[in-house]
Amino acid sequence: MVPEILPPWLRAYADRVSSLGVFGGRRANHVLVNEYCPGEGILPHEDGPLYFPTVTTISLGSHTLLDFYHPVSKEQPPEGQEGKVIPGGARPPCSPPPSSPPPTPRWPRPEAPSCEPALQTEEQRHFLSLLLKPRSLLVLQEDMYSRYLHGIRLVSEDMITEKVANASMCGCALGATLDRRTRVSLTLRHVPKVLKTSIILGRKK
Ligand SMILES: O=C(O)CCC(=O)C(=O)O
Numbered sequence: 001m002v003p004e005i006l007p008p009w010l011r012a013y014a015d016r017v018s019s020l021g022v023f024g025g026r027r028a029n030h031v032l033v034n035e036y037c038p039g040e041g042i043l044p045h046e047d048g049p050l051y052f053p054t055v056t057t058i059s060l061g062s063h064t065l066l067d068f069y070h071p072v073s074k075e076q077p078p079e080g081q082e083g084k085v086i087p088g089g090a091r092p093p094c095s096p097p098p099s100s101p102p103p104t105p106r107w108p109r110p111e112a113p114s115c116e117p118a119l120q121t122e123e124q125r126h127f128l129s130l131l132l133k134p135r136s137l138l139v140l141q142e143d144m145y146s147r148y149l150h151g152i153r154l155v156s157e158d159m160i161t162e163k164v165a166n167a168s169m170c171g172c173a174l175g176a177t178l179d180r181r182t183r184v185s186l187t188l189r190h191v192p193k194v195l196k197t198s199i200i201l202g203r204k205k
């Protein structure tokens, strides 16, 4: 990644968010600006190792629902359990871990435990949503960053269901419908590995 100077208005946001300590004392040095008109979104994806372990997002203009998904399992579901969802995310008991488990790799994220049944359709894999209100800051870390996928549905209104984990904190009743307006998101991240421009341009220091 080739560094450029952030414009002063973005630097102010980057510094403010970094001062919360969410990047472990480092400063955000990467900002992605996305605009979503009603009906637009982003397909379920993972952000990958480049920005690991923290992504932060400021929402402006409109709310949105950020949906979280279990990754697609590479395993076949057990006989008769195709597409079965375990209520409340409960899992059948796993066999006990080996006495000295191998060290957990930083990236790629570890596979889901093999005792988890395969959830294959997108609706089955969608287990949680967060209502992102205008002027809110989302800090995404740990499993929510590295294990699960996230996305924004391509719809122009959002229904508040029991999957919206922060609905009551946001004062939203179950069953409410929120119309989307144009939303601009500022996704601020810290990228540890940036190139030195002088190297790119072949200049000697
Ligand atoms: O706009 C957002 O809130 C999410 C954007 C996102 O997930 C991404 O750019 O990777």
Ligand SMILES: [Fe+2]
Binding pocket: 045, 046, 047, 150
């Ligand atoms: Fe993302």
